[in-house]
Amino acid sequence: MRRRNTMTRLLATAALGLPLVLAGAPAVAAPSTPVRQLGAVIPAPVETRPDARGTFTLRPHTVVRTSPGSAAAWRVGRQLAETLRPATGYPLPVLPVAATPLSEIALVIGGADARVGREGYQLDVTRRAVTIRANTEAGLFAGTQTLRQLLPARIEAPDRQRVTWTVPGGRIVDYPRFAYRGAMLDVARHFHNVDEINAYVDLLSQYKINYLHLHLTDDQGWRLQIDSWPRLTTVGGGPGTGVDGVGPGYLTKADYKAVVAYAAARHITVIPEIDMPGHTNAAQSAYAELNCDGVAPPPRTDIEVGYSSLCISDELTYKFVEDVIREVAEITPGPFLHIGGDEAHATTDEEYRTFMDRVLPLVGKYGKRASGWHEINQVDPPADVVSQFWGTRTTNADLAEAVARGNKVIMSPANKTYIDMKYDANTRLGLKWAGYIEVSDAYGWDPAQRVTGVGEDAILGVEAPLWSETLRSLDDIEYMAFPRLPAIAELGWSPAAGHDWESFRGRLGQQAPRWRQQGVDFYPSPQVPWV
Numbered sequence: 001m002r003r004r005n006t007m008t009r010l011l012a013t014a015a016l017g018l019p020l021v022l023a024g025a026p027a028v029a030a031p032s033t034p035v036r037q038l039g040a041v042i043p044a045p046v047e048t049r050p051d052a053r054g055t056f057t058l059r060p061h062t063v064v065r066t067s068p069g070s071a072a073a074w075r076v077g078r079q080l081a082e083t084l085r086p087a088t089g090y091p092l093p094v095l096p097v098a099a100t101p102l103s104e105i106a107l108v109i110g111g112a113d114a115r116v117g118r119e120g121y122q123l124d125v126t127r128r129a130v131t132i133r134a135n136t137e138a139g140l141f142a143g144t145q146t147l148r149q150l151l152p153a154r155i156e157a158p159d160r161q162r163v164t165w166t167v168p169g170g171r172i173v174d175y176p177r178f179a180y181r182g183a184m185l186d187v188a189r190h191f192h193n194v195d196e197i198n199a200y201v202d203l204l205s206q207y208k209i210n211y212l213h214l215h216l217t218d219d220q221g222w223r224l225q226i227d228s229w230p231r232l233t234t235v236g237g238g239p240g241t242g243v244d245g246v247g248p249g250y251l252t253k254a255d256y257k258a259v260v261a262y263a264a265a266r267h268i269t270v271i272p273e274i275d276m277p278g279h280t281n282a283a284q285s286a287y288a289e290l291n292c293d294g295v296a297p298p299p300r301t302d303i304e305v306g307y308s309s310l311c312i313s314d315e316l317t318y319k320f321v322e323d324v325i326r327e328v329a330e331i332t333p334g335p336f337l338h339i340g341g342d343e344a345h346a347t348t349d350e351e352y353r354t355f356m357d358r359v360l361p362l363v364g365k366y367g368k369r370a371s372g373w374h375e376i377n378q379v380d381p382p383a384d385v386v387s388q389f390w391g392t393r394t395t396n397a398d399l400a401e402a403v404a405r406g407n408k409v410i411m412s413p414a415n416k417t418y419i420d421m422k423y424d425a426n427t428r429l430g431l432k433w434a435g436y437i438e439v440s441d442a443y444g445w446d447p448a449q450r451v452t453g454v455g456e457d458a459i460l461g462v463e464a465p466l467w468s469e470t471l472r473s474l475d476d477i478e479y480m481a482f483p484r485l486p487a488i489a490e491l492g493w494s495p496a497a498g499h500d501w502e503s504f505r506g507r508l509g510q511q512a513p514r515w516r517q518q519g520v521d522f523y524p525s526p527q528v529p530w531v
């Protein structure tokens, strides 16, 4: 059906005499030439129709105009103007849409191609105007992120540049393949503070990522304030915590709310993860009563896994878990609460089931939808529970059975999406238990073809987890995420039919000047023709 529609459009376009470029078609400028093409963005747009007659130039008198009466359009307009002002030095006032503009960027709610849905947009570039149309604020925001990539790379500079600010002419119609496009940051193994998390959010939002999963608790640290159990952070997130004892710190509730709000302004929903019943040494070290023998274990600063477990048979465990879930749910506007469930090797299968049967309903009790790592499928969870597949194999019987029962899946196969894995044997940072992951490995798979019995309809989306055993700084985070995060972002957004390594690596190479302007410390993979 889709293919027939595509052919119909191709024929119609040929009749108009305009070239039509579908996502992934090899229409990328040679890396040494500065010419920007309409489709040369990441993630690849669904449909691109260049028009050489339509080049737009941003000028000192250009205005940003937004749908009259739409606070949503105005917010996106203000954000866009703030993004474009430093490098252009232009005033870029944000005003309601008017009839006869001289030069404008217009952000309009409504009137887009019917396919754009809730998150997509239509972008039209003519000599006089750039017009982004969408049904929602999120769609307009996505369109502005595309526009950023269509401007010269120096638009990302922090100060005024002398550049002719052209945007290639034509039309883009674009919308996501999957509703969920995620990135995970582990703030437990080494703590990363609000500024660092928000800096990562800024980068994620440029690639149309819409979920940030925060791994908040683990054996080496507990990183979110819980009022009813204060020692979780004063002890479990205090001095000496984290891998090698050098990753202390935690988010106060105010900090967490600040991250949630910062992400929301960039159309990213935060998913908090409280990992249990294993990966709990920091909590059990802070509270002796959370251990079956009543003895607090010493803090752990190594990177072993699978040794800790909450006390499944003790009622106090369920009071603790309910207190935590209630307090986390209260400060989380997003729909999901992730309860971990991975690597519970110190818990028998029967205990694991007992624990999950008690805990899964608590998530619903406080108004959230439970997600967990794929091990959670051992307990045949209710159909609204979402599991996150992190395995390296292409079969998983429990997962396939869960899918057959109607459960949805987030795909994070460790040997493709774990962007804390080393690129190759020489990578200074990262681990290698799931193998080396070069950019072509991160890009070279299809989420809907990865695991037997887990097809397109079962998949909510993809996520790139970034575990922080070896990562201490924002530079470290950037070095592992770039350039692989954009690869996962494209798998989540762009149509499978356009998936094309040659096209992707060409477009990726053109991102480098943007990252240099933004100060992003990226890995210069030899697989990519960097500009």
Ligand code: ACM
Pocket (backbone or CB within 6 Å): 342, 343, 373, 390
């Ligand atoms: C995991 O990597 N243990 C989810």
